[in-house]
Amino acid sequence: MMSPPAHATALHVLPDEAPIDRDAAMVAVADLLAALGFDPDEGDLVETPRRVADAFIEMMTPEPFEMTTFANEDAYDEPVVVRGIPFVSLCRHHLLTFRGTATVGYVPGERLVGLSKLARVVAHHARGLQVQEALTMQIARTLERALEPQGVGVVIEAEHLCMSARGVRTEGALTTTTAFRGVLATDTALQGRFIGARPV
Template sequence: MSLLQETGERITASLPDRRSENAVAELLLALGQDLDDPNLVETPRRVAASYRELLRREALTMTTFPNEEGYDELVLVRDIPFTSLCAHHLLPFRGVAHVGYLPGARLLGLSKLARVVDHFAHGLQLQERLTVEIADYLDAELMPNGVGVVLEAEHLCMSIRGALAPTARTRTSRFTGALASHGRDHFLTALRDRD
């Protein structure tokens, strides 16, 4: 965090900020870039700030409500956008998450499904691990009758380099409880049923 004067004006970057900016500058120099180029003067600061934002996980709290009506059908939120960083290449992968659950004793505030996806997307990730973390967290915290998570994403490490497959999308899924045993087809059918 920046050191602040009493007036709230920034006077200097803190040590972690300066270290990350220096590391980016060193990387650019090692890759043969000219840091005196006017377009690159602020790049180390900008890149370091971008990575800090993408890697920082905010605290996550669940808002649940008693399931007084005994609702037992699938609750599904589709097309939750997310962006994460590939742990292997430090390049973004982005796509959509489809997250649902079969309620037990508690219902979840709907916006929390998107917040859970966002929370676990921050950091260096693998899509497979991200899928499992979202599902297992919801399963443990909500204790529903089942959880389903399907992620579909484009990986820049595959679309702009390497295989050069810009239209390829990767799909991963995780199902727990009743959705794993006999509700998977219902979940996937609900994804295909578009308005």
């Protein structure tokens, strides 16, 4: 690992303050099981409230990270795009997962960012209770804030369990959302670099 150059700067991306009461969550899961006609004290259900509470806590708690940026000394001004970043998130309407891939990139201004940080931004915002549209915008906003780039593009394709496992049962249907900012908001040729070559 190369250490960041001396002129690197970092934006601390922190989750919102959200107190977690694990014991109360376990009781609530046991109550839910009972309300749905299951005995939470029976056999292999005994540990389920703890497992469910811990799984939700993990999936709803964003990990903080440092968005280290460094000077764009060679004045690179073409899009930098990372495709196929996998993510899993929880839908805030059903508490069911939606999962898919994100294509994230930017047209640099004065700053560049390590490529792994583009994946970290996705992972950070995917944790929590999300809707895909908001997730897309939040990723774009964080990149704008950290990089002050000429443009930002985010394309997300995801399958929602609340659509595929219940309700209309559209297994395999993908929902696409996009956020294009700056020069990418109006330049459809540049947008094509994000949308056209995404993984199929």
